[in-house]
Amino acid sequence: MSEKDTTAHPTVTVLVVDDEPQILRALRINLSVRGYQVVTAADGAAALRIAAEKQPDVVILDLGLPDLDGIEVLAGLRGWTSAPVIVLSARTDSADKVEALDAGADDYVTKPFGMDELLARLRAAVRRGATAADGATPVVVTDSFTVDLAAKKVTKNGAAVHLTPTEWGMLEMLVRHRGKLVGRKELLREVWGPAYATETHYLRIYLAQLRRKLEDDPAHPRHLLTEAGMGYRFQE
Structure with missing residues (x-):
């Protein structure tokens, strides 16, 4: 050749x-x-x-x-x-x-x-x-935590944060679409698979876990946001 x-x-x-x-x-x-x-x-x-x-x-x-x-x-x-x-x-x-x-x-x-x-x-x-x-940014930095998309790592206050594969999958998808609304069905389909497109309670459970691990004030999140009735958004 x-x-x-x-x-x-x-x-x-x-x-x-x-x-x-x-x-x-x-x-x-x-x-x-x-x-x-x-x-x-x-x-x-x-x-x-x-x-x-x-x-x-x-x-x-x-x-x-x-x-x-x-x-x-x-x-x-x-x-x-x-x-x-x-x-x-x-x-x-x-x-x-x-x-x-x-x-x-x-x-x-x-x-x-x-x-x-x-x-x-x-x-x-x-x-x-x-x-x-x-043109992509593999490392996304917020006031509370840092996400390295290439290395698949999250750090908070200088320490590594352990995420389960499912937690990482959810976070990664939101971060890759940062600033944009990600629909509930879309998120479920990509992280859990097509058969789970209606299991919206999964999202609430896993987002709550991510907020506890990453947000400074999980009850008042600044970065992992819920758009009622529509989906979720990652805000830097």
Whole structure:
């Protein structure tokens, strides 16, 4: 392979989501030899789980999945990550493309596709993702505590604060959307999974725990805020 065919950044992780084994295999081979780290999923539930575990830099997502519609998976990803998503689909209708782009897709490639075209779009997505990441703030400092998103650590008064994986998942999502309202269903779906979208009492319990651990005055929180009837907001 020529140097220009590679990413020049071998640590870029690509999640490929498709229920066709031959496509998964072809993309795994073609991307791996070009220096990408490739993880795969054959259905929507696995895609959301693996995305949360592996934190991919780019996602290549088929819309025609056996369990969840690709748009649902895309909405789930967009609840917590800004990683570029390239939709791969046999759906050629312009309405499908518009729906995917409106749901947060960065690009849309129709099947059958040329590998060279897909690789070019992937390189462009990696560049966009890198530019966006450069502008991100991995360490968020408040008057009460500090959150290091990259290291997945929280400190208060100079001491590390122990959070459970669920507490961290909730805090991380709120911090990554700092200043913005995060809906209850969106938060439940991303931290606990789609099956828990109505279990709003979980949010109250875990937010109370986070406030006790992080806020100077848990009864009058300054940073972990509740928007009654709608969701939650992290305020620096």
